[in-house]
Structure formats: C-alpha cells, structure tokens
C-alpha cells in the first residue's frame with residue numbers, strides 16, 4: 001500500500017486548534033501520513049497566546065534532516081516560522097532535499113494580536129521563502145504586508161496576488177475571511193500567474209474560527225501530496241474548511257477551534273446515501 005506523506009514545519013498550539021496540531025489532524029482526516037518539524041512551542045488557548053518559545057535553527061533543521069534522510073515526503077507545508085534565521089534554515093533544507101510541493105502559509109499574527117512572525121523576518125519571507133513556494137496562502141493583512149499595498153475588496157486582492165506572484169510564488173491563494181466587502185460570502189481567490197479562480201462559500205457568523213488558516217493550508221498540502229493539481233487541492237481545502245467552520249464544536253471561552261472531523265463525516269454520510 002502506498003501512502004501519501006506530508007511534512008509540516010510549524011509551531012505548536014497547546015490549545016490544539018492551530019499550528020502543528022491543526023495540520024496533523026487535517027492530514028489524518030484526508031488520509032495522508034503527517035510528519036512534523038517544530039519551529040516553536042506556544043502556550044496558547046482560545047483566549048490567546050500566553051507564551052512563545054522558539055527552537056534553534058539547528059533543532060528545526062535536524063528534524064527536517066530526520067525526514068529527508070529516511071521517510072521522505074510528497075509535500076511540505078510551512079506555518080509559524082517566527083524569525084529570519086528559522087526562515088533561512090528551512091529554505092536551505094527545502095532546497096537540499098529538492099522538495100518542490102511547498103505550501104507556504106505566511107503566518108504573522110494570531111487572532112488575538114500576538115506576533116507569530118517578527119518584523120525583521122518579513123524580508124526573508126519575501127526574498128528567500130516565497131520563490132520556493134508552489135502555493136502561498138496569505139490572509140488579507142498578511143498579503144497587505146507582503147505586497148506593501150492596502151486591500152479593500154476583490155480587485156485589490158487580485159492586484160496584490162499579481163505582486164506576490166512577481167515575488168516568486170507560483171500560485172497565490174488570497175484567502176477571503178478578512179475581506180468583509182462581501183458580508184454574505186467568503187471568496188478565496190487563486191492566481192496561478194495567468195488566470196484567477198474563485199472559490200466561494202456562505203460566510204458563517206461564528207467566533208469559532210481559530211486555526212482556519214492553518215487548517216486550510218494543511219488541506220491544500222494533503223491534496224497536493226496525493227497528486228492532485230493546485231486547483232483540485234484548493235477546491236477540496238475550501239470544502240474541508242467550510243465543513244469545519246459550519247459544524248462547530250464549542251470549546252473554550254474565546255475563539256474556539258474548528259471541527260476537523262466534519263469533512264470526513266459529511267463524505268461518509270454522502271457515500272451512505
């Protein structure tokens with residue numbers, strides 16, 4: 001039996017809704033064998049981030065070597081990378097192992113406002129990591145910072161996507177959760193350097209959206225690991241995150257996590273009809 005493999009290079013969220021925990025749950029739900037290279041430990045729950053403890057570059061690279069020298073991987077996702085040294089160290093290993101299906105989720109700020117990427121690291125993200133990305137998945141504030149332009153609505157998002165593609169990302173998914181120019185719909189916009197594709201879903205009125213970005217990017221990574229095209233992978237990821245937000249599980253007192261079981265349960269229910 002061959003099994004698709006995916007590696008996430010990201011931070012740990014003790015609350016289980018975002019970071020490496022969200023990535024592994026998503027990989028598992030999509031039938032992909034998940035592996036990890038931890039970049040930082042966060043003490044985090046639905047109320048916010050209470051502590052950040054980055055690992056050394058050596059520790060991050062050793063974990064990537066452990067995968068590269070033995071198990072190998074079909075796709076890689078990067079999440080919280082925290083500082084420019086870690087970004088450069090991760091980029092070095094992506095190149096060394098010639099991992100090409102790389103999904104970069106340019107995690108910068110958590111919902112509660114905590115900084116998950118230092119300001120000094122944005123340049124390294126732009127110059128060193130983006131050219132290695134098969135797909136980059138910024139939310140609106142992240143795209144504004146990387147592209148250096150403010151974004152209001154779909155036309156601005158398209159222009160920012162072009163700027164990000166010029167920086168070297170082969171495909172740009174501009175996520176629409178923060179774009180409230182359309183109160184009824186959330187449109188995720190994919191730009192492949194030539195064409196735009198829109199993935200739309202009804203906007204859910206909920207505060208339980210902790211880890212949506214990680215979960216979405218992990219689903220894209222899992223589908224790429226299985227050999228799907230970028231368009232197919234984004235299509236599945238959109239369905240996965242929509243189910244995870246709609247079938248809410250109410251945990252904690254703040255922004256709760258999404259439901260990583262929901263997509264599989266819906267698929268199973270559909271198959272049983």
Ligand SMILES: Nc1ncnc2c1ncn2[C@@H]1O[C@H](COP(=O)(O)OP(=O)(O)O)[C@@H](O)[C@H]1O
Nearest residue numbers: 139175176177178186202203204212213216241
């Ligand atoms: N209120 C919502 N209703 C439906 N989908 C949402 C909602 N908020 C976010 N999403 C989806 O969750 C994913 C993450 O979106 P976004 O909020 O833009 O990024 P992030 O979680 O990184 O801030 C996207 O696929 C987006 O379409």
Ligand SMILES: Cc1ncc(COP(=O)(O)OP(=O)(O)O)c(N)n1
Nearest residue numbers: 011018019110111210211212213214
């Ligand atoms: C360890 C860790 N990594 C990433 C994030 C950000 O996750 P995201 O999916 O963008 O969700 P919110 O934090 O915005 O809810 C995180 N919080 N922790």
